[in-house]
Amino acid sequence: xxxxxxxxxxxxxxxxxxxxxxxxxxxxxxxxxxxxxxxxxxxxxxxxxxxxxxxxxxxxxxxxxxxxxxxxxxxxxxxxxxxxxxxxxxxxxxxxxxxxxxxxxxxxxxxxxxxxxxxxxxxxxxxxxxxxxxxxxxxxxxxxxxxxxxxxxxxxxxxxxxxxxxxxxxxxxxxxxxxxxxxxxxxxxxxxxxxxxxxxxxxxxxxxxxxxxxxxxxxxxxxxxxxxxxxxxxxxxxxxxxxxxxxxxxxxxxxxxxxxxxxxxxxx
Amino acid sequence: xxxxxxxxxxxxxxxxxxxxxxxxxxxxxxxxxxxxxxxxxxxxxxxxxxxxxxxxxxxxxxxxxxxxxxxxxxxxxxxxxxxxxxxxxxxxxxxxxxxxxxxxxxxxxxxxxxxxxxxxxxxxxxxxxxxxxxxxxxxxxxxxxxxxxxxxxxxxxxxxxxxxxxxxxxxxxxxxxxxxxxxxxxxxxxxxxxxxxxxxxxxxxxxxxxxxxxxxxxxxxxxxxxxxxxxxxxxxxxxxxxxxxxxxxxxxxxxxxxxxxxxxxxxxxxxxxxxxxxxxxxxxxxxxxxxxxxxxxxxxxxxxxxx
Numbered sequence: 001x002x003x004x005x006x007x008x009x010x011x012x013x014x015x016x017x018x019x020x021x022x023x024x025x026x027x028x029x030x031x032x033x034x035x036x037x038x039x040x041x042x043x044x045x046x047x048x049x050x051x052x053x054x055x056x057x058x059x060x061x062x063x064x065x066x067x068x069x070x071x072x073x074x075x076x077x078x079x080x081x082x083x084x085x086x087x088x089x090x091x092x093x094x095x096x097x098x099x100x101x102x103x104x105x106x107x108x109x110x111x112x113x114x115x116x117x118x119x120x121x122x123x124x125x126x127x128x129x130x131x132x133x134x135x136x137x138x139x140x141x142x143x144x145x146x147x148x149x150x151x152x153x154x155x156x157x158x159x160x161x162x163x164x165x166x167x168x169x170x171x172x173x174x175x176x177x178x179x180x181x182x183x184x185x186x187x188x189x190x191x192x193x194x195x196x197x198x199x200x201x202x203x204x205x206x207x208x209x210x211x212x213x214x215x216x217x218x219x220x221x222x223x224x225x226x227x228x229x230x231x232x233x234x235x236x237x238x239x240x241x242x243x244x245x246x247x248x249x250x251x252x253x254x255x256x257x258x259x260x261x262x263x264x265x266x267x268x
Numbered sequence: 269x270x271x272x273x274x275x276x277x278x279x280x281x282x283x284x285x286x287x288x289x290x291x292x293x294x295x296x297x298x299x300x301x302x303x304x305x306x307x308x309x310x311x312x313x314x315x316x317x318x319x320x321x322x323x324x325x326x327x328x329x330x331x332x333x334x335x336x337x338x339x340x341x342x343x344x345x346x347x348x349x350x351x352x353x354x355x356x357x358x359x360x361x362x363x364x365x366x367x368x369x370x371x372x373x374x375x376x377x378x379x380x381x382x383x384x385x386x387x388x389x390x391x392x393x394x395x396x397x398x399x400x401x402x403x404x405x406x407x408x409x410x411x412x413x414x415x416x417x418x419x420x421x422x423x424x425x426x427x428x429x430x431x432x433x434x435x436x437x438x439x440x441x442x443x444x445x446x447x448x449x450x451x452x453x454x455x456x457x458x459x460x461x462x463x464x465x466x467x468x469x470x471x472x473x474x475x476x477x478x479x480x481x482x483x484x485x486x487x488x489x490x491x492x493x494x495x496x497x498x499x500x501x502x503x504x505x506x507x508x509x510x511x512x513x514x515x516x517x518x519x520x521x522x523x524x525x526x527x528x529x530x531x532x533x534x535x536x537x538x539x540x541x542x543x544x545x546x547x548x549x550x551x552x553x554x555x556x557x558x559x560x561x562x563x564x565x566x567x568x569x570x571x572x573x574x575x
Contacts, residue, residue: 018372018374021371021372021374024368024371025357025368025371028360028364028368029357029359029360032359032360032364033359103355103357103358104351104353104354104355105355105357107321107351107353107355108351108355108356108357108369109372110321111319111321111344111347111349111351112344112345112369112372112373112420113341113342113344113345113372113373113374114372115340115341267321267322267323268282268322
């Protein structure tokens with residue numbers, strides 16, 4: 001069947017279990033550097049909860065937020081969503097670009113039985129793992145603020161992994177066409193940062209003008225934040241399945257895109 | 269089959285540019301086979317096709333009786349690749365670099381450990397095994413890169429400019445290791461534009477130019493056939509140069525090649541050495557040397573820079 005498809009110009013991606021070898025490589029590097037890597041996912045949510053949650057939050061009356069929450073309670077689920085987004089996207093943005101172009105790690109790996117598709121898959125699995133790790137740190141910080149009550153929050157790291165797959169795929173897709181490491185700035189400034197601020201983390205989306213609300217719906221982070229609100233507040237509903245489906249679709253589309261575009265870039 | 273690599277009418281094109289233009293060659297088991305040529309000759313591209321990291325545009329290429337188009341993973345599992353660029357993992361230690369690489373070949377941990385120990389010992393890296401990569405000299409990095417390429421005990425070791433940028437001591441150390449590996453029966457492919465290296469290591473070689481193979485043979489045969497025995501290297505310009513060239517008409521046994529401001533005069537046969545002896549070489553400097561591969565290379569690929 002493979003040959004028949006190839007005649008039609010369709011090439012099945014050559015992905016195998018060896019993607020795990022790439023994941024292991026990244027894990028080994030991470031374990032050597034983990035102390036320095038731990039500082040961001042601990043410091044950032046801590047500072048944000050202090051500055052916005054407590055500082056700014058004191059200026060906001062509870063009646064303005066859904067469910068009469070305190071502001072710090074309102075932003076906690078969002079923070080659990082967006083910092084791991086940064087972790088996963090950053091790993092498959094700057095991290096992957098650096099491995100690919102500066103360290104030539106991809107070139108070293110594809111000289112072995114590991115295929116380029118395995119490398120891509122391993123990188124995405126690892127990017128998602130970075131999201132997972134980050135979410136565990138942030139869970140600890142938010143728990144220390146006494147903001148977590150529902151047992152459903154135990155699903156947060158799982159969800160961070162799933163969302164991480166999506167953010168990592170999108171980010172690696174951009175990396176696969178980036179010419180230089182500084183051109184990644186466009187991606188982070190114009191795609192990731194707006195999701196961070198406008199994805200419904202810091203204010204209810206209903207406060208945006210209507211057109212922007214529609215736009216926000218298409219933004220992946222919005223759906224992740226929605227699911228996290230369900231998990232942290234302890235009630236999930238069918239709407240969350242729709243959010244999950246949206247995440248799965250975006251992840252699948254960009255995974256396919258990056259498989260093709262990386263092969264084009266590296267296998268010449 | 270004694271040929272471990274067979275290429276027939278091999279072509280590689282990039283967007284209209286033909287890097288490899290229909291070449292034929294075969295590599296025998298356990299020999300060291302060299303690809304020589306100026307930059308852009310197509311040698312690295314050829315080797316990348318053999319290593320299954322660059323798709324073949326046209327023609328046939330089989331490695332250990334496997335088609336590169338169909339069995340990339342299996343071929344890559346019997347190759348050891350030593351790239352021109354340094355692509356060691358800078359965040360890992362010397363030992364971890366090897367251990368991580370062994371995993372790409374699905375080596376069980378115990379076997380990998382054993383091979384890593386052997387490699388470290390063979391390349392005299394045991395004392396450095398816990399050092400980070402950035403602390404290594406260029407020579408040590410090269411040794412580590414070669415050690416890494418040998419972890420899977422490859423049938424074919426692919427070396428792309430293995431000693432470029434090394435000092436003479438480090439270069440000789442690498443050559444000694446490569447000779448040792450050849451004695452162990454490892455087939456080697458060597459890409460180089462370093463003639464002394466090719467003469468030193470290769471059993472047979474091809475000289476490539478503009479995507480084609482110009483000649484193929486053992487280094488000594490090629491020297492004998494294309495450069496002869498002795499070479500006079502004469503630096504001359506203006507009238508001196510004309511005077512030297514004027515004497516050539518009466519000396520059919522000599523051949524002249526002009527490279528920049530130097531005339532290379534080749535004595536191809538025993539009696540032509542006599543013609544060389546009574547040449548009047550009144551010029552800025554004259555040096556004689558035994559003909560070598562570099563002479564063959566310059567004669568065949570022409571003078572001046574190709575880029």
